[in-house]
Amino acid sequence: xxxxxxxxxTLSVQEGDNSIINCAYSNSASDYFIWYKQESGKGPQxxxxxxxNMDKRQGQRVTVLLNKTVKHxxxxxxxxxxxxxxxxxxxxxxxxxxxxxxxxxxxxTVKP
Amino acid sequence: KAGVTQTPRYLIKTRxxxxxxxxxxxxxxRSVSWYQQTPGQGLQFLFEYFSETQRNKGNFPGRFSxxxxxxxxxxxxxxxxxxGDSALYLCASSPGTTSGTYGETQYFGPGxxxxxx
Numbered sequence: 001x002x003x004x005x006x007x008x009x010t011l012s013v014q015e016g017d018n019s020i021i022n023c024a025y026s027n028s029a030s031d032y033f034i035w036y037k038q039e040s041g042k043g044p045q046x047x048x049x050x051x052x053n054m055d056k057r058q059g060q061r062v063t064v065l066l067n068k069t070v071k072h073x074x075x076x077x078x079x080x081x082x083x084x085x086x087x088x089x090x091x092x093x094x095x096x097x098x099x100x101x102x103x104x105x106x107x108x109t110v111k112p
Numbered sequence: 113k114a115g116v117t118q119t120p121r122y123l124i125k126t127r128x129x130x131x132x133x134x135x136x137x138x139x140x141x142r143s144v145s146w147y148q149q150t151p152g153q154g155l156q157f158l159f160e161y162f163s164e165t166q167r168n169k170g171n172f173p174g175r176f177s178x179x180x181x182x183x184x185x186x187x188x189x190x191x192x193x194x195x196g197d198s199a200l201y202l203c204a205s206s207p208g209t210t211s212g213t214y215g216e217t218q219y220f221g222p223g224x225x226x227x228x229x
Contacts, residue, residue, distance in 0.1 A: 044202070102157075
């Protein structure tokens with residue numbers, strides 16, 4: 001099955017700094033990737049996605065980079081705010097299979 | 113549109129009992145997936161239902177089952193509860209397609225927190 005790992009289980013940044021959250025995946029057939037944010041007491045919330053035919057996608061304050069060669073993706077958050085404090089998950093998907101295999105997640109803490 | 117709703121939000125049961133959790137997907141969504149989240153194992157996929165049929169299944173014992181109704185609402189059932197079943201159970205919905213190249217974004221509900229004593 002899919003093996004998904006996150007390089008850093010915790011990340012602490014200063015408010016206003018940029019954050020980078022990494023994710024490695026093992027299935028080279030994965031062709032669609034989603035980043036979710038989960039705040040305490042809530043369900044995961046969609047942040048941004050990227051398809052395998054792209055290597056970069058930008059949203060509002062967030063950018064996802066995909067490196068298929070090394071099976072790695074990252075989520076960059078610009079000007080991190082206290083409201084960004086949460087656990088972040090990446091979810092690789094393969095084809096039209098909706099079976100998402102999440103990694104452990106990275107806990108981002110933003111210090112004021 | 114209203115988001116994914118789950119009921120109940122909190123539940124306390126004892127070992128050996130059974131429990132049924134309910135999920136109402138976003139209007140128009142036909143695919144419903146269930147996940148178990150625990151501090152030790154993280155988010156784990158249970159199963160996915162589409163058009164009242166189980167389309168995908170994770171690695172959970174047969175005590176975990178589910179079903180989907182014609183209006184796409186879904187229920188999951190856990191029989192003979194064990195202490196280790198204490199977790200946050202999340203439901204996620206997506207439009208659902210039977211063909212297509214890429215997977216779909218799934219939208220999560222707030223979850224049902226189950227405590228087994």
